[in-house]
Amino acid sequence: MGNVDQLDLAGIDALLDRFKKRRKDQDRMRKTLADFEVDAPQIVSAQAMTAMEQRFRMVADHAAGDMGAGLRSQVDFELASCRQLRLRSVVEGLPNRLCIARSEAPGLPLPVFVLMDLETATSIIDRLVGGQGASSDVDRDFTPIEQRVLMDVIRPFLSSHEKVLSSTLPLSLQEPVFQSTRDELAAFPLPELFLVVAYDVTVAGSVNWRFQLLLPLANLVDAIEKAATVPLQLSELAEERREALKQRLMGVGVGCSVDIGSSELTLSDVAGLVPGDVVLLDKKPGELFDLRIEGALKYRGRLGRRGQGMAFEVAEAVNAEAS
Template sequence: MEKVLNQEEIDAMVRAARGGGGGAHDQAHEAVVVPWDVRSAGQIGREQVQAISTLHESFARNLTYSVGAYLRVAFTAALVSAEHLTYGEFLQRVPEVTYLATCKLAPVGTAALLQLELGAAFPLIDVLLGGKGAGAPPERQVTGIEEQILESVMRIICRELQNTWTLLSLEFDFEQRRQPGEARHLMSPEEKTLSLSFELTVAENRGTLNLVFPAVVSNALLRKMSAEWAHAKRRALPDSSQRLRVPLLECPFRVELGIKIGRVSASDLMGLSPGGLLALQQPVEQPATLRVGDCEMFTGMVARRGTSRAAQVLERCSIAPERKPSP
């Protein structure tokens, strides 16, 4: 009598034929789905962040010298962080009362944002007006006259940025101070930016300087830096070392084979004449020393090769420790 299969048994046979198995086996091979944050696309890697940090640590040192010489007061700038943020994320960190300005990037046709905390802005203004930059800064916005005074320092910052970003041949031109409403529309909130944060110290006061660059220029900088690394690696390839080694092998060196002679009495020296012998009080089997320049390199014996004298190299001389000069 033939067995009639029900639908569940038929489905199980089909799954088995397809290698799907059933039950727990299906669950074990089920695809794992994880959420993906679209904002994580295009994030710069750790090595790129390190390269950008190294570049702008140099910018901070140059800015320290330039602004310090201009103000003639104690001034320091130090890189605090280099981050890849959306423009909206950066704006969330900006305090309500602060100094904002833009720097035009030519010939790209875009702009970078400069944000300076009042803790550094007002001491800078005070020094530029002849003060010492001491005391607590006021809790208010910068006035129109004060922003014109502060503009000279902003132009120095733009100049040092241009000197730092020489790989891109960009021109950094200070534009003007921006109100918070204008700054919000400078870029799209979703646009990726390179955010650099510096701590400025003016006399006894400290404040933060933030620089925000759009992705179009920060990515171009990373590409240029990667190209420079590749070029540097090509210059360090073994074939270049070999080309340098070949001409060096033709350099001449003074070489001599000799023995060290101990003290000889004056009477023996006075008795020397052509054809005479001078006893050196050294065993015949004691090797001579092969000197290259002023260095004892090998021990050796006098030999002959055809009609020419030669030196038979025996072993390398041990390197004696350097003697320190007596006081």
């Protein structure tokens, strides 16, 4: 009888152990599912996400033109990714110190954020103050001057989103506010959903930057879903790309030269030239000089001085047919 009682107690203990193990497995599964739901919520449909990705590629074209004009250099802007994430997931993947720009918008309960890591931010600062875009690992707050330099890049970046997305998401973004630590971003509601858009930027073919835009999905889901039902017209897309290309070209340097005149000399004349000799040109005194752009005659004007250097004053444009 005693043996039976012992077996029953042992069986009960084994049953309890199995129950505890199953309970732990269930708790672990619930946590896994909760983490997955945090990291990969899908409240915007796949069709709407595809439509938004197309618009963000147009943003990239606009931003490349605007930034290229400001930097006076070739800028390539590419959409790297577009995801739906909770703010918690974004914050967990960030270093403690970075560049954050926060911009409020009427109708949105949360701000729009622009994020740049220190490598990108310091490279931008170096580039805009005359360097080649070298990055550095700083462990301090950005100075007011450095913040203003970064804002000179962030403002046109946000403006490109306003212009391109105006028909889909009418955003009236206010003047951005600068922040520099992850904790400042973590002060906002972490469970909130954002559309996280990442762009890879290449300047002058060698300097690489990464921008992230965090667009709060609260109050915007319906507008985003509607965008999927109104696809962009090819003509509209082509016009946007033409305008973006025009903006890019505006930042490209071109060679200019001024023709002060010409003369024809014999080989013996050239061989006999010495300092102090005067060569007669075919220009008459008071006649306008030619300004050529990449070899093509575009303007006529007068030579003069500005400060310690020579200068050219444009007097008239040259008709393409006349030239």
